[in-house]
Amino acid sequence: MSYSERSCWPDNVGILAIEVYFPSTYVDQAELEEYDGVSKGKYTIGLGQTGMGFCGDREDTNSLSLTVVQNLLEKNSTDPNQIGRLEVGTESILDKSKSVKTVLMQLFEQSGNSSIEGVDTINACYGSTQAFFNALDWVESSAWDGRLAIVVCADIAVYAAGNARPSGGAGAVAMLVGPNAPLVVERGMRFVHCAHAYDFYKPDLNSEYPVVDGKLSINCYLGALDKCYQGYKAQVHQKKKMTSNGTNSEGVGLEHFDYMVFHVPFSRLCQKSLARLMLNDFLHETCTEIQNEKYKDLSDYRNINLEQLADDPVLAKEVEKASLKCSQAAFEMKTEPSLLVSRNVGNMYTPSLYAALASVLVSKSLAELRGCRIGMFSYGSGLASAMFSFIISNTESPTAQKLFNNLADIPERLKTRTKVPPEEFVKILEIREKTHHLNNYTPWQRASDIANGAYCLLHVDEKYRRSYARRTSDGFVDFDGNCVIVAKPLVETAVPACQLY
């Protein structure tokens, strides 16, 4: 018997609570289409996006992470001394050496708890998933001391003016990880695929913008999806065989999942991804009758080879169209509910997958979700990817109720954001571009525009040290709870003041 079969680890390890944060400002993608002078529907239908969240210069990876962790602790009445691990996944670093995790230690100073494992975990949008896996492993290891882990992911996704810009976004997610969780990670169901690729990367360290080969990146994403799905299915198959004493060896397909959640660079790609999984099922189906009935729309493509599709764009397009048709109903049921946050906020990079998970959880009642299996596909360019799954359990527990209740305001929070005209949005990105790496810098954005409960950047001093304060109903407070005065933006500068702020 392998170790993975022994019941020596704590029960029901997974997610106990989730906190999702997105900026209070967004740009409308239809308005952006008009502003950019592109064909109508290019962003809204082609990318499947309705809004894009963005940050002014008062918010950065540190502030987003501070906000989401502090809100998680407060909303769940978690004593900071209960935390034994804290790990950050991000690809928007502000320092090559000092981790965001150490900045977050300021939230624990008052409690006196400095014995908290974990630092930052980096690989494009996949850093969050590796951080999550590390937290799970820790809970099952001999190093675990019974405390809980927090996994944090935060990113600001901005692109140089041009084609890629509408696929930006920003946000942060924090998750409380431990035993007796309502979102239980299925043991032994984790398949990883990694490779060397230059599909999307950030070699110009002084720029917030990535270098992107869009076509290559989508091929890498879909290729990784194939590998992970096949690997994950083999694991399920293996487990089924074992638990049914070798007699049950039926195939595993999409019906295995109630929901299928993908990393979301843009929403349309997730529809294509679900179609791709169905194409995989079809090609691995050995019964011709099933192939002809269940996958009628695909029956012309019985002999294609998935790996060759990347080299034959015409055939690929054709097959994609047929797969999309064939999987439309499955998409609406299994994946559409996961797109609420991403459609409205855009690509959050590392938090994207976990904001999609939260979107599923707000789409139905707790009772309706009881026992559901949620499949997760994580992708980070470069590349690293994984497929794994949750079972929604312990739904009667107060923890489960709280988890769901705390997420319930997401639709309302999305609606009450401030819509910013494209011309203002472009100005704000110009300010970020010119100032995000400066020392001796006081942000332009009015601190009063920061949402209640959120942290904001006060100042970057001559030695690049960053100071932050949190907006509360009592004003702006530092980490000891003392009120601070937020410096007004300077007027004398080469950077144009943005009217919005």
Next chain:
Amino acid sequence: MSYSERSCWPDNVGILAIEVYFPSTYVDQAELEEYDGVSKGKYTIGLGQTGMGFCGDREDTNSLSLTVVQNLLEKNSTDPNQIGRLEVGTESILDKSKSVKTVLMQLFEQSGNSSIEGVDTINACYGSTQAFFNALDWVESSAWDGRLAIVVCADIAVYAAGNARPSGGAGAVAMLVGPNAPLVVERGMRFVHCAHAYDFYKPDLNSEYPVVDGKLSINCYLGALDKCYQGYKAQVHQKKKMTSNGTNSEGVGLEHFDYMVFHVPFSRLCQKSLARLMLNDFLHETCTEIQNEKYKDLSDYRNINLEQLADDPVLAKEVEKASLKCSQAAFEMKTEPSLLVSRNVGNMYTPSLYAALASVLVSKSLAELRGCRIGMFSYGSGLASAMFSFIISNTESPTAQKLFNNLADIPERLKTRTKVPPEEFVKILEIREKTHHLNNYTPWQRASDIANGAYCLLHVDEKYRRSYARRTSDGFVDFDGNCVIVAKPLVETAVPACQLY
């Protein structure tokens, strides 16, 4: 009974093999003192350093990591398909998004093994230790599939011209991690201390140089050492009480360790660190007689407070002097053997602690080291720190023999390096400073100066994509084993050609 007491994890999890790589060139610290016009002994005695390794522009974090992983696999005849986790700790990143781990996947392409967990783990010099902890946790988790993990650490430590420059260095370490290891990690003996500090950090992302507050950094280091030592001792105490049914509650002190290994920014700090541990033991000793006899040199300082020492430099100096005297014999026995690589190569950042561990292993025979306990103190600015320990076990096993045999050539490899005059060294750092972040770049360094078995940078193309080749006895080969032609350095450039290369 807590989970940490159950015997559900594989036995003797730890290090199965170690590979250490350092550059083939170094500068002599005594010569550097003369060149810099500083007082004789400032670097050699004040820092305790004899040599400083450095890289030309053919080597970077990627190439160092490629070299050390490929050598580890070859020297241990490890089939790439045996590897299930690969994780990199570094603070010398070349990309904010694409991990070094994904670059290393090129070494696994031929084997067809792409299912390898782990990405990059970042926090100054501590990234390697968190990567190591993550690998240990993985082996004990339900996600473990019986394969081995590789933990890689690689850094190039360079400082702007001035005071800090002599504390540079460069190198890489790779470790094979799994069960039935000769270097067994003691379970439940891992104490972590983290905090927010701006002692050493790299906020100027386009520079290889850190921002350093030297005095603050040493105080942070020693403060973290106090916390970790006290936490670790409490864990040992707890375990002793448990295993002897509550009757054995005697104090734990330095005698607990046969060797005590520290992260080495410079060698002299490790002597001060061991002295600091003895000072801790002294202050926590409740028996006045022992205080007076065992710690005679310290008896004047019975009532000092460790935390206040940072604010009283005069007293701190006095106490340090007395502690150094009191601990001299212990230092020579327990810590001096760990300084072989660091004295000669300098600060390697993330690999530093593990090169110190390797130094202990080459200082004695396997038989002499049997059963020894090695204490480890890891520190990364920002800050994150930990204390943990190994027991040298299974010394009769072929794995143990191989581990030791593979390290045996370190003293010889140190001796056969090329000594470079300070004026050439300074020129080479100038070239790095001007070119390390460029695209469209072909390195200056003659590829023939690269050591056999090492990878070197061939070219950075217009999209910043980096290509590498390995020097073998058959010439330079790519990842498929095909010979490649290494472009000669260009002559037409603003950067002065370095005569050495």
